[in-house]
Amino acid sequence: SNPVHYKDLLLTGTLEGDLYSINSNNGEILQVVGIGENITSDLSIIELVSANSKTIGVVLGTSEGNIFCYDAFTFELLWKKSISKTPIIATPLAEKDKIVFLNSNSSLYCVNSKSGSLNWKYEFSDEQNFSARCYPLSDGKNVFSISGDGKLFAIDLLLGKKSWSSNARGDLNQFYLSSDKQKLFLADGKGAITIFSTKNGNEI
Numbered sequence: 001s002n003p004v005h006y007k008d009l010l011l012t013g014t015l016e017g018d019l020y021s022i023n024s025n026n027g028e029i030l031q032v033v034g035i036g037e038n039i040t041s042d043l044s045i046i047e048l049v050s051a052n053s054k055t056i057g058v059v060l061g062t063s064e065g066n067i068f069c070y071d072a073f074t075f076e077l078l079w080k081k082s083i084s085k086t087p088i089i090a091t092p093l094a095e096k097d098k099i100v101f102l103n104s105n106s107s108l109y110c111v112n113s114k115s116g117s118l119n120w121k122y123e124f125s126d127e128q129n130f131s132a133r134c135y136p137l138s139d140g141k142n143v144f145s146i147s148g149d150g151k152l153f154a155i156d157l158l159l160g161k162k163s164w165s166s167n168a169r170g171d172l173n174q175f176y177l178s179s180d181k182q183k184l185f186l187a188d189g190k191g192a193i194t195i196f197s198t199k200n201g202n203e204i
Contacts, residue, residue, distance in 0.1 A: 001013045001014075001039055001041065001042045001043055001060070002042045002043070002091070003022075003043070004042075004043045004044065004045050004058065005024060006045050006056060006072060007024075008023060008024050008025060009021050009022070009023075009024060009030075009072060009073070010022040010023075010024040011043055011045075011058050011072060012043065013035075013039035013043055013060055014039060015038050015039060015040070016038065017034055017035040017036060017037050017038050017039055017062070018032055018033070018034055018035070018039075019032065019033050019034075019035060019039070019058070019060070019070065019075065020032050021072070021073075021075065031075050033070070033075045035060075035062060035068060037062035037063055037064045037066060038062055038063035038064075038087075039060055039061075039062055039063075040061060040062055040063045040087040040088060040089055040104075041060050041061035041062075041088045041089055041090060041091065041092060041101070042060075042090065042091040042092070043058050043059070043060050043091075043092075044058070044059050044060075044091060044092040044093070044094050044099070045057070045058055045072065045094070046058075046059055046069070046094045046099065046113050048078070048113060048114055055071060055078070056071070056072040056073065057069045057070065057071060057072060057078055057113075058070050058072045059092050059094070059099055059113075060088075060092070061087070061088020061089070061092065061101055061103075062087070062088060063087045064082070064087075065082060065083060065084030065085050065086055065087060065088060065103065066080060066081065066082050066083070066088075067080070067081050067083055067088060067092075067099075067101060067109075067111065067116060068080050069113075069116060079115055079116040080116065081111065081116035081117070081118070083101065083103075083109045083111065083118055083121070084101075084103040084105075084107065084109065086103050086104045086105045087103060087104045088101050088102070088103050088104075089102055089103065089104050090102040090135045090136070091135045093135070093136045093137070093138055093143065094113065095138045095140060095143075095157060096140070097112060097113050097114065098110050098111070098112065098113060098119060098157060099111050099112075099113050100136050100138070100143055100157075102135070102136060102145070105123075106147075107121055107122065107123045108121060108122045108136065108143065108145070108155065108160075109121045110143075110157070110160060119160065120159070120160025121160065122155055122160050122161075122162075137175070137176075137177045137184070138157060138177075139177065139181035139198050140157070140181070141156070141157060142154040142155060142156055142157055142163050142198065143155045143156075143157050144175075144177070144184060144198070146168065146175060146186070147165075151165050151166065151167055151168065152165065152166045152167075152168050152175075152184065152186065152196060152201060153165045154198070154201060164200055164201040165201065166196055166201035166202070166203070168186055168188075168194065168196075174186075174187045175187065177198070181198060182197070182198055182199070183195050183196065183197065183198060183204060184196045184197075184198055
């Protein structure tokens with residue numbers, strides 16, 4: 001998986017199922033823990049805030065459809081949940097007290113960041129599967145992703161229901177959210193960029 005960096009820690013996972021913490025200053029391996037399952041997603045750093053403390057967690061998904069959250073510094077297992085029958089892929093999207101995961105069947109799963117309990121899941125028909133290349137993005141209100149048939153979707157982050165969808169053009173390779181979270185930039189395979197409004201999906 002792609003490594004994530006937090007202060008002096010570099011965290012990375014292997015397909016074989018090992019989670020590593022590395023000193024980012026000198027490359028020294030600090031800790032390693034075996035998950036027991038193949039790690040098939042990238043990692044994300046989250047903050048877990050309680051009344052008197054703040055814990056930095058690292059979340060990931062596996063080939064068995066399980067999701068894990070570890071303390072980034074001690075590697076204590078904070079929670080583990082089974083949410084899918086197929087592998088978890090892409091980069092988990094952390095937004096407020098929620099984490100959104102994408103599986104290999106292109107379903108979205110939103111869980112509570114403190115417990116891993118499922119808030120909602122959103123499944124698509126075969127014609128409307130999310131592209132694994134286009135990781136979910138969020139403006140804090142909606143989750144944005146792209147279907148296999150070239151549609152841009154907005155899913156309400158709180159309710160897990162579709163807010164809007166819009167037809168995109170061509171084979172989409174990547175997409176980005178503007179810094180003010182008002183626009184989505186979609187790049188296709190021919191080098192063209194199309195800009196959409198995050199509010200209603202209209203082409204700008």
